[in-house]
Amino acid sequence: MKPTGRPGRWLIILPPLIFLLVFFLIPFAFAFKISFAETAARVPPFTDVISFTREHHLQLTLTLGNYRYLLTDQVYGVAYLYSLRTAFFSTLICLALGYPMAYAIARSPQSAQGLLLLIIMLPFWTSFLLRVYALEGIIRDTGFLNTALLYLGLISHPLRIMRTSLAVYLGIIYSYLPFMVLPLFATLEKLDPTLLEAAADLGSTPRRAFLDITLPLSLPGVIAGSMLVFIPAVGEFVIPSLLGGPNNLMIGRVLWDEFFGNHDWPVASAVAIAFLLLLAGPIAIYQYYNVRQLEA
């Protein structure tokens, strides 16, 4: 195919480009616009930002009140920080658990790799909501874990895990672990084993060879996996809502309540825009490594 200058190729490019432009990118512009509106008792529940006066002049009615509200009401700052902290530590734990898992799969015989990957993939695609619900069955006061520990006589009172930060951490690690393992495996699998042999021949200990060769070469996988866990975890709603307590206010939950509880669409838009700005850095890092990996 000689694509240059062929008009037919626009038939291939334009449908997905236009669709994603309209339904993925342009919505952010609307959210941005509405974040400057005020709530109003009408349908939809906000004032017009862009309107025309009687003389057909374009009129912009902007209010920065929603953003000022975000800065003054402590709930938002606390929720942002709590979300970032929870996502950060969950990502670290996922990395600590996922790296050895990916490494073990990469070093297992090729015939077993496919099966092991499928085993890791399966929960990754299985209903997220139902897996969080299933976890509740394990960790609630009368759940599987407490019943088992009480039966074994290891504890005398049920452990209180539900509605605590620990439950939120467990939920995120349990739900996002496959997101960490898959990109790590992808980079570890490509690693040339002769490099490690050469290092061993030159007198390097296995630990040294791991630190000097394996770890640096798997760094793109570490970053991709960490971003795949960190970014959605910051915005997690289902996990803090079902497993967390009233103190585990993550930003996703605040956004949900603002929207469905208070029906304050402009403030919810402002929260979303502020949230997006917060995530712009990590998303850019993820895109950069992803594109580089695809082109390598």
Added chain:
Amino acid sequence: MTERRSSAALLSVLFFGIALLYLPILVLIGYSFNASPLVNVWGGFSTTWYGQLLHNRQLLRAALLSLEVAVTASSGAVVLGTLAATALVRFARFPGRLLLTGMVNAPLVMPEIITGITQLLLFVSMMQLLSWPHRGFTTIVLSHVTFCTAYVTITVQSRLAGADRALEEAAQDLGASPARAFLEITLPIISPAILSSWLLCFTLSLDDLVISSFVAGPGASTLPMVIYSKVKLGVSPDINALASLIVCAVGVCIIAAGYLMARSDRRRALEVQLAGR
């Protein structure tokens, strides 16, 4: 990194991780056969809760809506995603290439709650300007197509990048038009990837709670929305049964998708081997 033995420590972490991933689901399936309505007391084996599901009209209606959405959305996403993958793999340079790359990758990491709220605002504004779309089936499908397209593009893109261009070029040398050569030679090669990404989209769509809750509007409730509102009230035995059914159905879909991909890989490897002889 193949054919090397892993240390016992590595393998034990691997199995610990796998156990962590599967234990809750296995326990859930176990509970779903519990005769006792008290979720923490084992009252003997029973399939009562499965039977009760058939009489729950609200659940059945929601399940039907979810299935319709999933079939429509994954079919739409497969078309758009295959086009996007073709554009990204075959056309090295075109205006908007970077934009398209960004737009197929960003939905994979974008927190659902942001996608949901921004899309709702779009639909509401469109309704004001164009009197379309009414919130409900249409808006749920449109939003599901958006994130599913991203998954299809990534899956098909990697398969298409690995497909041998020589066959298609040979067909063109023999007089086939580029479109015909693509449809007759390359499309069959990437069809397992297309089929498996359809199945993956189907499960993703069936599972989506957050985005659907925003864009669905007051009238429509998908299955995850009904499940969420029930679960929010506490653990209930019929949800255990429903969850077990869904988990098993999705599991079968994923294993089928994995099998299709693996089989076509093997067949291709065999063909390469035969051709090399």
